[in-house]
Amino acid sequence: MIVGNERITGLSPAVVGELVAELGPLWHERHRARLVSRVRMRAVGAGARYKLVFVDRLLATLVHPRHGTTHDVLACWFGVDRSTITRAIGEARPLLAERGCTVAPGLRLRTLADVVGHLGTSRKTAILDATEIRVRRPAQGTAGRDRFISGKSKQNAVKVMVLTDAEGRLLFCGEARPGGCPDITQARASGLVDLLDTGPWVEILADAGYQGLGGQTGGQVVTPPHRKFRKHPPLWYEEMHAREKHAHSSRRIRVEHGIAHLKNWRALARHHGRREYLPATIQAVAAVASHQQNVTRPLAHAA
Incomplete structure (x- = not known):
């Protein structure tokens, strides 16, 4: 519903799909690089999985500036903790910023x-x-x-x-x-x-x-x-x-x-x-x- 409603994200479903296809691999690559770069007590990939998949992380990052929605409201919307939303926006926002203006x-x-x-x-x-x-x-x-x-x-x-x-x-x-x-x-x-x-x-x-x-x-x-x-x-x-x-x-x-x-x-x-x-x-x-x-x-x- 969120992806298909342009009033929520400000973007058409086709544009959101292009963003997911382009930024998803970049996010996974950077996430894995962060895991590998630090001292670990267990193997990379072990432990609990993220409750918020990348698509939802991107949507939260789009809705936040579009409507000025607080992290608390987004956390209730997606059914996660507020800190999860904060971390998701902090990870996805730089990926969007680095794209530059498309002409x-x-x-x-x-x-x-x-x-x-x-x-x-x-x-x-x-x-x-x-x-x-x-x-x-x-x-x-x-x-x-x-x-x-x-x-x-x-x-x-x-x-x-x-x-x-x-x-x-x-x-x-x-x-x-x-x-x-x-x-x-x-x-x-x-x-x-x-x-x-x-x-x-x-x-x-x-x-x-x-x-x-x-x-x-x-x-x-x-x-x-x-x-x-x-x-x-x-x-x-x-x-x-x-x-x-x-x-x-x-x-x-x-x-x-x-x-x-x-x-x-x-x-x-x-x-x-x-x-x-x-x-x-x-x-x-x-x-x-x-x-x-x-x-x-x-x-x-x-x-």
């Missing part, structure tokens, strides 16, 4: 370098933006506690960089930083400027939060036009500036659709868990969401 059958992008190389090869335009995920406030006395306060929302948050293509399909989601980090600082710290400087020429659309990157990247990052008249601008200039801003906004609006698709996963709307697990959760959600997008809206050249 075509057999083609996945895992790093910003992969994205820049793909854009240079395909001659496609990308759209850059950042989104915030609300998190729990760090404990009092924690170093850097105020860095998580977002200047935009005035709430404790983590900022995530998102890159989509011109149709809103996910190309990259990651580089999580405290919410107080400006968008342009996050982009520079991620190494995007260096990649654009040394890689192929690409076009990336961005909003006003990234103004300044255009000059650093030779015009590869395109931002809204600057205002040349601060006071008492002529009417013709106001009309021209409004048209240019609208045209730029119309081209980059698809990244907002991609972000909204991510925020359908409750854990990326507001994260209630530990902050150190959030980057892996973000990458895992981006991996499965991009896979689902590729199935429902395949690229024209991949059809």
Whole structure:
């Protein structure tokens, strides 16, 4: 029932089947490697069997971020102990995160370098933006506690960089930083400027939060036009500036659709868990969401 209901996992049964077929052997291999690597009093494989098979472990890992379901509720649902669910999610989440964003059958992008190389090869335009995920406030006395306060929302948050293509399909989601980090600082710290400087020429659309990157990247990052008249601008200039801003906004609006698709996963709307697990959760959600997008809206050249 869980596999066949897309409202529960956010994925079609075909996609869930592909994930099971791909990740199942990897999970079994890593599980056996963990058993072999430690000092043992009995042979590998001896002892009690897991009550939760890999398929159920994967489903629990998908339902947890999709609906923000607690480990206690999942434990009752699957009829196991809470610690079993915690361990299952901790084992399956990295497997999903390592898949990267699927842009075509057999083609996945895992790093910003992969994205820049793909854009240079395909001659496609990308759209850059950042989104915030609300998190729990760090404990009092924690170093850097105020860095998580977002200047935009005035709430404790983590900022995530998102890159989509011109149709809103996910190309990259990651580089999580405290919410107080400006968008342009996050982009520079991620190494995007260096990649654009040394890689192929690409076009990336961005909003006003990234103004300044255009000059650093030779015009590869395109931002809204600057205002040349601060006071008492002529009417013709106001009309021209409004048209240019609208045209730029119309081209980059698809990244907002991609972000909204991510925020359908409750854990990326507001994260209630530990902050150190959030980057892996973000990458895992981006991996499965991009896979689902590729199935429902395949690229024209991949059809």
